[in-house]
Amino acid sequence: MRKKIIGFGILGILVLVLSIILAAIPAMATPTSTINVSQPLQLTTNTNYTRGESIAYDGSNYWMFYGVSATCNTPYGTGTAPDTNNYVINYKKASTIAGLASAAGTTVPGTANANSYLGETGAAYFDNAVWAFATIEDSTSVSMDLYGWYTGDDGTTWTQAAPIVSSLSNGQAPHDETVFDNELWVVSGSGTFSTIHSATPTTGSWSAPLTVDSSLTGGLAHFFVDGSSLDLAIWSSGTNYIFQYDSSSTSWTQVATIASPGYDPTLFKSGSDYVFVQAPTNGSSQYLIAWSSPTLADIFNGSSTMVAPG
Secondary structure: OOOEEOEOOOOHHHHHHHHHHHOOOOOOOOOOOOOOOOOOOOOOOOOOOEEEEEEEEOOOOEEEEEEEEOOOOOOOOOOOOOOOOOEEEEEEEEOOOHHHHOOOOEEOOOOOOOOEHHHOOEEEEEOOEEEEEEEEEOOOOOEEEEEEEEEOOOOOOOEEOOOOEEEEEHHHOOEEEEEEOOEEEEEEOOOOOEEEEEOEHHHOEOOOOEEOOOOOOOOEEEEEEEOOEEEEEEEEOOEEEEEEEEOOOOEEEEEEEEEOOOOOOEEEEEOOEEEEEEOOEOOOOEOEEEEEEOOHHHOOOOOOEEEEOO
C-alpha cells in the first residue's frame, strides 16, 4: 500500500514550529497583533557553514537534509562568502524534531563531491521511500542538474535517480518537492517556474514541464498541499503570489497576490487559518512577517504582522 506523506521544503522547521504556535492565537489582522513564539532550537553544530534544510516524515522518524560547505566556515559579511556550489548533502533522523539536535549527521552516499547549489535541499516521503533532492553542477560547471536520492531501508542503502531536471542555469537552480494525489511533484526555477510530477519517479517517468506563469521573473516557490488542493507560495520581483493547480485544465491559477519586499515564501495552515510567512531583509539581517486568513483568496486583504524582528 502506498503511503502519501508530504515532504517539507526549505522552511520546513519554521512551518512546524509556527503551526503549533499559531494554532492557539486568533487570525492576524493588524501589525499590532501579539504573537508569542518559541526560542529557536539549534539542530546542527558543524564547523563549516550549513544551510538549505528540508524535512520529511516517514511515519516514525523525521529526516532532515541540509548542505554542509566543503570550504566555508564563516557567515555572511565576515569572510569567505557562503554562496558557493561546494556543499555536501547530509542528513539526520530522529523520532522528534527536538531529537534532531543530538542525532548524528550522515552524508548521503554519492554527494560527498557533488558541488550542490547553495546547499539547498528538498525532501519527501513517497511510496515507502525517503527522498532527498539537490541541484548539482554538471560536467560543464556552468549549468545544474536536479538529482534525487532515495532509500527504502531506513538509510542502509541509497539509490541515485537519473537527472530529474537538466541544464538549469545557476540562477534557475532553486527547487521544492512534495507529494500530492499519489504522485511526487517538483517545482524548479527562479522566476521561470515549472512543475513536473510522477507516480513512478524511480523509473524516471516524469510529466512534461508545466510553466506556472510566464510573466514571473526571479524569486522562489514552495509547495503547500491542502487536502485535495495543491498550492504554490511564490515571491517574485517584489510581489507575493499564491497559485493553485487546476487539474481540469492542467494549469496553474493565481489565487492571491500583494506587493512585498520579502523573500523565502512559505504557506501552511494553522487550525482553520491559512498562514503565509516570508523573510524580508533590513539590509543587515532578515526578519519574519506573516499574513493569515480563514480564506485563501483573502489572505493578503489585511496587513502583515511581525513575527520575529531578525
